[in-house]
Each structure stands twice: as C-alpha cells, then as structure tokens.
Amino acid sequence: MSELDQQEFRSVLGTFATGVTVITCRDAEGHAAAMTVNSFASLSLNPPLVLWSIEKTSDQFDAFAEATHYAVNILSESQQDISNHFATPGTDKFDGVDHMSGHQNLPLLPDCCGVIECEIVERYDGGDHIILVGRVAATQKTDKKPLIFHGGQYGALR
Numbered sequence: 001m002s003e004l005d006q007q008e009f010r011s012v013l014g015t016f017a018t019g020v021t022v023i024t025c026r027d028a029e030g031h032a033a034a035m036t037v038n039s040f041a042s043l044s045l046n047p048p049l050v051l052w053s054i055e056k057t058s059d060q061f062d063a064f065a066e067a068t069h070y071a072v073n074i075l076s077e078s079q080q081d082i083s084n085h086f087a088t089p090g091t092d093k094f095d096g097v098d099h100m101s102g103h104q105n106l107p108l109l110p111d112c113c114g115v116i117e118c119e120i121v122e123r124y125d126g127g128d129h130i131i132l133v134g135r136v137a138a139t140q141k142t143d144k145k146p147l148i149f150h151g152g153q154y155g156a157l158r
C-alpha cells in the first residue's frame with residue numbers, strides 16, 4: 001500500500017461538511033469542561049446512542065475520561081464566536097459564558113439548535129482519539145438554523 005499523504009488526508013476530510021457542537025461535562029470534582037467538536041454522529045435509534053471522539057492530547061481529555069455524562073450543544077448559525085471560544089485552550093472556558101444547568105448538573109448553552117444529554121456507556125480506542133458513546137437521556141430542539149463547518153471554514157445553510 002502506498003504511503004498516505006497526510007496533507008491530502010486532512011484535506012479530503014475537510015470536504016465532508018458537518019455541523020458544529022460544543023460538548024460539555026463535569027469532571028470528578030464537579031468542575032465544568034467543554035470543547036468544540038465536529039466528530040459528533042448519531043449511532044443508534046434503539047437504544048438511542050450517539051458518539052464523538054476526543055483527541056488524547058486535549059487539555060479536556062482528563063475531564064471527559066472521569067465524566068459519567070456529557071451534553072451535546074448543537075450550535076446555531078449565530079454561534080461562531082462560541083465555537084471559536086470553546087476551541088481555544090484556556091483555564092476557565094465558562095468564565096463569562098452564559099449557560100444553564102441540565103441533568104447531572106451538565107452545563108447547557110442557550111440559543112442552540114438542540115441539546116442532547118447523555119450517559120457515557122462505552123469508550124473505545126480510536127488511534128490518537130478516544131470514541132465516547134453516549135446513551136441519550138434527554139433532548140431539546142429549536143427551529144434555529146445550524147452552524148456549518150466545511151474545508152476548515154464556517155458557513156451557513158443557504
């Protein structure tokens with residue numbers, strides 16, 4: 001098999017348009033953690049399962065390794081700033097960011113397209129990432145339009 005061109009690999013992955021989420025949790029001490037994520041995907045309807053993957057080198061990794069639950073905040077087209085904020089390494093990501101408390105005290109963001117609250121039921125190794133499978137416990141939905149990510153850039157539905 002020929003050697004994979006890393007740049008082209010990244011580039012071809014970028015041709016797959018996705019939504020953008022901020023996934024939140026509480027670590028073992030109850031501190032809030034969160035990060036911007038576009039690896040989110042639906043997995044199963046019955047039982048209701050979703051998944052996403054976290055890079056093993058992320059500063060948020062330990063928090064999600066300890067967490068029992070996570071919330072998927074599906075960002076709307078007006079939330080590009082929120083996406084950038086939660087994609088930037090920093091000490092307290094919730095400092096000055098409006099949020100509410102969901103089940104298990106999970107931080108939930110306002111003005112999203114939807115929110116999916118989950119219990120973590122499986123963790124799988126995935127190369128330089130870990131796949132976190134969540135069983136859906138609660139959902140909220142609005143009619144807002146989604147924020148889109150494609151080719152390393154934000155966009156919106158036409």
Ligand SMILES: Cc1cc2nc3c(=O)[nH]c(=O)nc-3n(C[C@H](O)[C@H](O)[C@H](O)COP(=O)(O)O)c2cc1C
Pocket residue numbers: 020034035036037038039040052053054055058059060061083086087088089090149
């Ligand atoms: C649109 C977008 C999607 C991202 N998706 C993921 C992802 O699925 N998994 C992941 O580990 N990091 C993802 N990241 C990167 C993290 O958001 C970022 O590395 C991290 O939050 C930086 O803060 P930290 O070092 O405190 O973790 C994404 C970033 C952006 C802008």
